[in-house]
Amino acid sequence: MSTLDDQAKESTDEAAVESTEAIQDNGTGGYIILFFILGFIASLLVGWIAFPMALYSKKEQPVAFNHALHMDEVENGCESCHFFRDDGSYSGVPKLEQCIECHEEVQGDNENEAHFVSEYVEKEREVPWLIYSKQPDCVFFSHAAHVLKAKMDCVTCHGPVGEMESLPVYEENRITGYSREVWGKNIAGLKKNSWDRMKMDDCADCHKESNNKVTSVQTEKDACFVCHK
Amino acid sequence: MDSALIPNGVKRCSMGKFLLWNSIIGLVLLWGVFALLLCWIKGLNQTNMNNAYGFALWIWADLAVIALGGGAFFTGFLRYIVGKEELKNIINYAVLIGFICYSAAQLILGIDIGQPLRGWFIFWHANIHSMLTEVAFCLSCYFIVLCIEYIPLILENRQTDKVPFFHNLTHNMHEVMAIFAATGAFLSFFHQGSLGGVSGVLFGRPFGFREHIFGTIWPYTFFLFTWSAAACGPCFTILVTKITEKIAGKKLVKDNVIDLLAKISGWMILTYIIAKTADTLYWAFVTAPSTGFILAKFYTENPGSVYGYWILFLEIVICGFVPALFLIVKKWRRTPVLLWTAIILAVIGVSLNRWVLVLQVLAVPVMPFTDWNIYFPSWQEIATTILPVAYGILLIMISYRYLPIFPQEAELNPIEPEPEPEQEAKPEGKAEEIKTKAGEPELKPAEA
């Protein structure tokens, strides 16, 4: 208790001293401002630089895939590998079965391909692709509605993936488990291109622009169940 | 040993006694925190709520503490807008009580929602048609106002007041306090009302549903709630002040202040209860019967007849007209027993009203082939409801000890000789005794 007592005394003294100083000495005032600025700058650095670095973990794709190279080989553009099934559902990332159609055996002298064939084709293992545009389970996204009905192209949302020669590093949000592409590269959430972000607001913006039908009594926009399940 | 922090001109109990009581209340608080953590970690299955009782003890507690905390806005309104100067002697305490009530309400809401981490959706994704949204916004804003009103009080502590910045801030805030008080009254009007609207808009629940003003905007319970909070809130302020005086063993606020507030309360309660009676009659004979419900369906044939006509009688007569008369008639109001009775009844009345409009609404079966729902809270619910009470007591204890809450205290309780501000040698335990429950062991000062 005596220690507590002492501390109390000390702090009281300190406070008294400081408050006296504050009025008398403008130098101390500057000292306070300095600390304020230090704190301000430190937090800016943390928030803008350290935080995004800490938030995302980087993951390599299992196979180095060259979209550009494949685009040259196939006849039907993106739909050659990413196609609609008969029931209207979208196949998404190709299964091994589709890859095997061409890559039953190693075709060229690319070591990535060799790795792919030996690790996956021969072992009949599905490739555990990391999907950049993977949306939460609550999202119902119909490729058919966008591509077939609204005649949108892939680039609008996915960007010029077809021209990429290598897959970008997959950055996973340590809290949510989603790819950084969903929130966007820019930590502030700013975007330049239509494909820079895949948040609900991005869907909503486009729906607002292109859809003149108001179906939600709450938001006077598209009803929730258009995009949710 | 903390005498440097204690306001000038008043006496406080010894540090040891203070700490002991703090720790006793602290234990209760910890019990509540434990229950709170259980609810957060394991989910709301820790409660006895169910699909029929989505709202239960917590929501009642919310509504009740906000009604009781209404003393803050209404006293502020009377003091700063109407200009009842005497009330400056109780406004600090009213603000403190309001602050406690509102922070308690927010804490309880934080436990009550199934997904606390998504709580901010109510602001960000607000649906303005929902009464709860209005409650959330106004309640949060008013809580900011309460903080602003509470800040100068903290800064008036003897030590902080020495800092010129804080001293000046206190001064300047007092200067514009009327603005805050007005804003507070504005916000309170809406969130108190919206709480009344919570059950009033439920057209699927004939027990709670009320006709709306202009047909669509707000149900009449909106106004009844605001009115009842303004009427009964000050009673709670008086009640807590009186209890504090009992515990402190000394007079803290002059009688004329209490008398004025009590009188105003009395008239407010009377007008409220007349309106409430009218509302009840209209509901019982017009609104509810139009959907096939007669009054007897709401008050009879339920298990153990818990929800009987007695509730109406208790709420409107015993806890309505009776306290109103006690407070209005000067002679009765100045009889301590009757004053105590009146303020306690008023507090019970408004709490009962909130209970009925949350719990009984859900208890009444709406589908004819279903039965009454009866609910009793789990210990976790009770503990988390007691938690803010314990927190409130702690905050009052600390605030009372270190802040000049009662401007008239020094005047009413002159002490001789004044203790040296920074000197700590003298044990203070004997200088003053808090009269607590009989049989309380004499509290010895610590080994200082």
Next chain:
Amino acid sequence: MEQVKDKKFGMVIDLDKCTGCGSCMVACMSENNVPFREDETDKLLSVAWMRVYKMTNRKPYPDTEVCYFPRPCMHCEGQHSGHSPCVSVCPAVATDYSTATGIVSQIYTRCFGCRYCMAACPYHARVFNWFDPVWPHGMEKSLSPDVSVRMRGVVEKCSFCYHRYQKAMEKAYVDGRKELEENEYQTSCTQACPAGAITFGDLNNTHHEVYKIAQPDHKHHGKSKNPKVFRLLERLGTNPKVYYLSSRKWVRQLGDNYRPDEIMK
């Protein structure tokens, strides 16, 4: 974009045919990834979108009669455009009314669990996830990807199997259509009901079976013109889209509240 006609999906449940077997409940659970717990006997803690109530005429043996009463979400329209009891009260727009389909949606990831909608719903159609949903090891394989799995602390309810509408529309888009046939979108309970007691379809479409039975009078908030058809708690003004058919008078009367003077009439 060309306008597609607004739908008003609704249901008629034939209480004369319903045997109370409970298949609709299980069909719903299985379709919608409804969780289950070890003890499901406390029906007020149980998550079930479709619940079959048992009502009796309250007469003693041997004059007792029993009627089973399946109760999905009523998808109330209210007295004016989508003013259902629950939608208007949700503080975070987690539930919404679509004028294109007449379906009351519930977005589990938006819901923060205040349960105001549950207090608002007189049908107890909304249930809260008091517990974390847990599937015994291996059983999670039976989960359908068409419906998102709910987490603890949110409210859920019947969606009229809206995902089936979404899926049917996808198929229609692939076929180059914008409208569905009556049988392309049916709820799981409708499809499963072994007694064929449930009829589902568009109440705005006079060709649909559901319209023919329910005969909704859209000028009077959908009140049925069929004397054997009634809606649950119609007098509250909820304007539900689920209709019931019964040839028994006491059943129809138990579907709403009546003052003693009204019953004598």
Next chain:
Amino acid sequence: MLPFISFEWVWDMGHLVFHGGLWYALNIIGLAMTYCVLKTIYDTYKGKGAQHH
């Protein structure tokens, strides 16, 4: 909550009245507080409040 930004925002009477009232109140609180803080800084700089000690 915010016009132009929030998905739920609708330009209608309800939103204008509700949020009008809300932002009105918030602004008054904010302005009054800002005034207090600025005036306090000014007063302190002027050396007011020191005599209190």
Next chain:
Amino acid sequence: MSFLSFAVGGAAGTALTPMPLKLMDDSSIWTQMWPWIPVPQDGEVSYENSVCTLCPGHCGITVKKVENRVVKIEGMKGHPVNDGGICLLGLAGVQLLYGSRRVKTPLKKVNGKFVKISWDEAVTEVASTIETMREKGDAHKIGCLSGTNRGTVPELLKRLLWVCGSLNFFHMPSVQDSYEITLRMMQGGSAMAGFDLENSDHVISFGSGILDGWGSPVRMFRAHSLWREKGARFIQVESRLSNTAAKADKWVPVNPGTEGALALGIAAVIIDESLYKTDFVDNYSSGFDSWKRQVTNNYTPEIVSKITGVDKSLILLTARDFGRAKNPLALCGRGEGSIPGSIKDFKAVHALNALVGNINQQGGVWAIPEPDYINWPEPTLDEAASAGVSKGRIDGAGKGKYRLAQSLFNRLPEIVNSKASSPPDVLFVSGANPLYTIPDTVAMNEALNNVKIISFSSYMDETADKADLILPNHVFLERYEDVPASAGLNQPITGLSKPVVSPQFNTRHVGDVIIQVAKKLGGHIGDAFPWSDYKTCLEETLGDKWEALNQTGFVTEADFNPTNDMSGFKTDSGRFEFLENGSVAEVLFSSVKPEGDEASYPLTLVPFDSMRLTGGYIGNPPYLMKTVEDTVLKGNDVLVEVNPKTASKYKLADGEKAFLMTPKGKACVKIYHYEGIKPGLIGLARGLGHNVNDRFLAGKGVNVNQLMGSKEDTGSGLDAAWGIRAKLVKA
């Protein structure tokens, strides 16, 4: 102070970074996908047709798959039994596939505990067990209990036993057996009973839970809906307001066990008022006159009213309505039909049908020919086998007073106790759970104490738990199996249950195991099973049906129509026999008295069936448990239905705990006041009180078979107990 200003600066700076917003957003997204909440994987959706074998109804199912996962079972559109409809058990079948109750690998009991063994070891073990038995000359002491007696799997089991030297193949009896016996007695030959329900305009059911699981449930529901549409009448005779009674146009509450008397009473009125079909009676029946004399003398409305407790006026009314109907139909068999019941009841009801001339008529009772596609060559038997076979059956079925029965497993406790014949030493169990489903489980358990049980159960149920060896079969979604009939259906149908997913665990098809065991045993036994595996066997057996079955899942005989065909009677007289052998005694109804004395057990316990509780060998999957009402089960307590009058007599409040005691056992129950049960009765749901490896099912409620006794029917030897004397004592 400096720290404070640093903190204030930090706060100000942080407010200008995206961090707070982003963290808030991310944390809420985290709550939207908590790692412990499963996310179902998306993928290609496919549908496969198969047949559900969870009950004798045998509905067509369409299984919805996502990639290689079964996510939903739906009714198959266009299937003759259910046309798209499906019951709740079928819907919950997915949970049986993925449930925790499965036996995941062959198990052998060593010192009271199960240890995992390989399939090779398991097959060797079975083979050596059989070998040993044969060497000891005890081949006839090998028995087998199968859930059904039709189809290739039971036939394979039967064949294995036969070539090894045993005829002791048992199957779980049901009302189907009673109906077959009745048809054999009254119409001759062997056939299954089919009911042309859809075309009947007046149905009277004597206690049959036709909406509680009787026959093929979905088809019954569909027929009921059809009656509602076309205004057919439906009368339910039952002592309890079951779901069936609740849906009937008229519920006739009757003293339990006297339904047969009421049938004869109705017959008497119909004869008396000449409402019967003289054409049929005169031209196609025999023994009518003496039968008529007995009935009209002994079953006047007054007498019947006394026996049954039904008002005379109601008897007359019911009889006249029935007699005047265009296509009347009477049904028999209590509840869902798991207890065969008294043959006298069946004969009374069937005679009533004949009286109104609806045998092989539109809307009447049809004789459905037995499936005939299994035509395997007769195997050769060695000496040991012949010796064993010559010892006959231990249950006496097919001989003497049991000549009508095919299998009487219910007699096992009696056989063990009486030592009249030697009980089996080894018992194969396939698709059955006798320790749960056969009344008087205590006695059955004791009877099996010294039997080596070899179980093929897919689930760890009560019988499997007692087994010495478990060779887990695939569940119905993982295996091929022919499904030869659908209970009560008015046409011959063969279905094919197909594997829609690959086996989830280390299980093996019981047919494959049999073939492998036979091959292991070699010699003439191996020769009797010339197929390499079960699928080959099935394919060869089904012959030209195989293609069609694989395509559509079922084949029917489209041209099957026996109406007006009166040539089918294979009795000695070639006519319908009102009286077999002209024996008068067979007409006279005698109520099967419940076990126990009335003085110490003043009440009567009657088990009841419900769609929401499967009383069969498969216990309720979790989703079914979810549908069980809280008036049946609350927590782990079972509720018994008691009429409020009876309850007040014994001062038992609603929801109060009490002990339910019968001569067979005692259980703690809760009282549920139910106006829909006759005073003096106690209703207890069948299907609870399982003791299996499944926390969603085990330990909930009481197994009514624990409290029930078996009552041998004098006519057939089958179990005819419909209830048991009981009492309720406050707990």
